[in-house]
Amino acid sequence: MDPSIEKILLVVSIILFICILAGKISFKIGVPTAVLFLFVGMLAGSEGIGGIEFDKPAVVQFIGIIALNFILFSGGFETDWSYVRPVIGPSVLLSIFGVLFTAIILGIFVWLVTDFTLYEGLLLGSIVSSTDSAAVFSILRSKKLALKGHLRSTLEFESGSNDPMASILTIIFISLIINPAGNIWSIVPLFLQQFCIGGVLGLLFGVAGKFIINKIQLDYDGLYPLFAITLMLLTYSATSSLKGNGFLAVYLCALYLGNQELLHKRTIMKMFDGLAWLMQIILFTLLGLLVFPSHIIPVIGIGVLISVFLILVARPVAVYLCLLPFKMKGRERLFISWVGLRGAASIVFATFPFMASLEKADTIFNIVFFISFTSVLLQGATIPAVAKWLHVALPARIKPLTPVDILLSEPVNTAMAEVIVSDNSPAVGKKIIDLEFPENVRIALLNRRGKYIIPHGQTEIMPQDKLILIATSKITLDSIIENLSVVKSSEI
Numbered sequence: 303m304d305p306s307i308e309k310i311l312l313v314v315s316i317i318l319f320i321c322i323l324a325g326k327i328s329f330k331i332g333v334p335t336a337v338l339f340l341f342v343g344m345l346a347g348s349e350g351i352g353g354i355e356f357d358k359p360a361v362v363q364f365i366g367i368i369a370l371n372f373i374l375f376s377g378g379f380e381t382d383w384s385y386v387r388p389v390i391g392p393s394v395l396l397s398i399f400g401v402l403f404t405a406i407i408l409g410i411f412v413w414l415v416t417d418f419t420l421y422e423g424l425l426l427g428s429i430v431s432s433t434d435s436a437a438v439f440s441i442l443r444s445k446k447l448a449l450k451g452h453l454r455s456t457l458e459f460e461s462g463s464n465d466p467m468a469s470i471l472t473i474i475f476i477s478l479i480i481n482p483a484g485n486i487w488s489i490v491p492l493f494l495q496q497f498c499i500g501g502v503l504g505l506l507f508g509v510a511g512k513f514i515i516n517k518i519q520l521d522y523d524g525l526y527p528l529f530a531i532t533l534m535l536l537t538y539s540a541t542s543s544l545k546g547n548g549f550l551a552v553y554l555c556a557l558y559l560g561n562q563e564l565l566h567k568r569t570i571m572k573m574f575d576g577l578a579w580l581m582q583i584i585l586f587t588l589l590g591l592l593v594f595p596s597h598i599i600p601v602i603g604i605g606v607l608i609s610v611f612l613i614l615v616a617r618p619v620a621v622y623l624c625l626l627p628f629k630m631k632g633r634e635r636l637f638i639s640w641v642g643l644r645g646a647a648s649i650v651f652a653t654f655p656f657m658a659s660l661e662k663a664d665t666i667f668n669i670v671f672f673i674s675f676t677s678v679l680l681q682g683a684t685i686p687a688v689a690k691w692l693h694v695a696l697p698a699r700i701k702p703l704t705p706v707d708i709l710l711s712e713p714v715n716t717a718m719a720e721v722i723v724s725d726n727s728p729a730v731g732k733k734i735i736d737l738e739f740p741e742n743v744r745i746a747l748l749n750r751r752g753k754y755i756i757p758h759g760q761t762e763i764m765p766q767d768k769l770i771l772i773a774t775s776k777i778t779l780d781s782i783i784e785n786l787s788v789v790k791s792s793e794i
Contacts (some may be wrong), residue, residue: 377553378554393459
């Protein structure tokens with residue numbers, strides 16, 4: 303007898319509630335949230351106390367792809383370009399060649415120590431070659447870990463941008479396993495096609511998205527986040543339909559939009575931050591439901607061997623090779639190597655062999671699940687301790703704040719002033735969104751001919767408008783007043 307809708311909703315709501323509580327507990331005990339979400343899913347599964355029968359890799363893949371889109375879009379949207387620009391070189395090399403080197407080194411090792419063919423070993427290496435953005439973002443931010451130099455921006459940009467490379471390699475080696483007679487060099491055109499189409503369409507959708515968001519003038523503010531979701535899904539589906547890499551397109555689209563002046567940008571960012579957490583809960587819980595603990599036990603031995611080699615050899619060698627051209631201390635390279643967390647993306651990619659009906663699909667999935675679980679548990683839980691041991695951590699009180707930190711936190715406004723817009727002010731005739739205010743400055747209220755208006759991004763500034771400006775510091779407020787050539791009528 304099929305369960306009723308009410309029973310399904312009851313079970314889902316209970317699992318979500320438990321996962322949210324587990325997330326709260328994880329912050330206190332220092333265990334990454336992903337581990338507890340997976341554990342909840344396993345407990346609810348057919349071999350756990352919940353007894354839920356769930357053996358549908360196709361469903362997990364479908365939901366996983368959607369969830370990864372939300373996680374990548376949120377990560378790209380929250381990435382500030384001014385913080386990434388100084389590390390764009392090492393970050394790009396890590397996200398492309400770091401993934402490639404890790405896949406090759408680990409793939410050859412798997413080929414040598416198991417009964418896998420070379421292509422099957424390279425496939426497994428490709429699946430676990432990327433660092434997991436969800437795990438890295440949540441750990442660095444939830445633990446409020448402050449790092450020296452540009453380590454945080456390097457790690458966040460690498461983890462947010464390297465999933466596309468891993469997905470391309472996964473698709474390539476699946477095709478070679480299915481058609482072993484194919485020439486390995488035939489993958490080069492596919493590789494270039496995925497990257498070029500994905501990159502171009504991602505930027506095009508980003509530019510188009512900015513224009514539409516700022517010009518469409520929707521009647522309800524709540525429709526702007528909905529439009530952003532629509533844009534994300536359209537970017538992925540259109541790019542994938544044209545044989546490009548949809549994950550790359552989504553990340554670049556979000557990266558472009560997140561560094562532009564947008565209407566309701568704070569609302570969009572906060573919504574995606576919450577949805578990214580929801581997608582992590584859903585994704586990790588489903589993956590926990592999908593796995594059979596009894597199937598993991600037989601691969602623990604080889605799983606430990608592969609995990610140790612990945613953590614201590616493959617990832618460090620790949621990082622070292624990629625960072626050779628750059629001046630960086632050894633302990634910083636070592637820390638970047640250690641924050642090579644495997645997680646949801648790897649397990650989602652591990653469902654691809656099921657869809658291709660590969661002979662060793664089940665074994666690959668179980669090994670990847672074990673690697674990801676141990677990586678998040680071991681590396682994720684020890685990141686703060688390793689940062690202190692390697693002397694790359696900063697005291698939390700001097701942690702530099704990025705514009706994203708300001709947007710996602712509730713700003714404390716310590717300066718306020720009322721100003722009058724003069725006839726020759728450069729602000730006259732411009733919309734508020736075109737003034738390009740810093741994130742920590744706002745126009746709280748506008749008085750036009752005795753009528754008070756709560757302004758928004760499309761509000762046009764007119765001569766003799768009285769503006770109430772608020773900012774997080776008096777220095778910032780005075781700088782804005784000077785740039786706008788407005789007259790301060792009073793300081794509040």
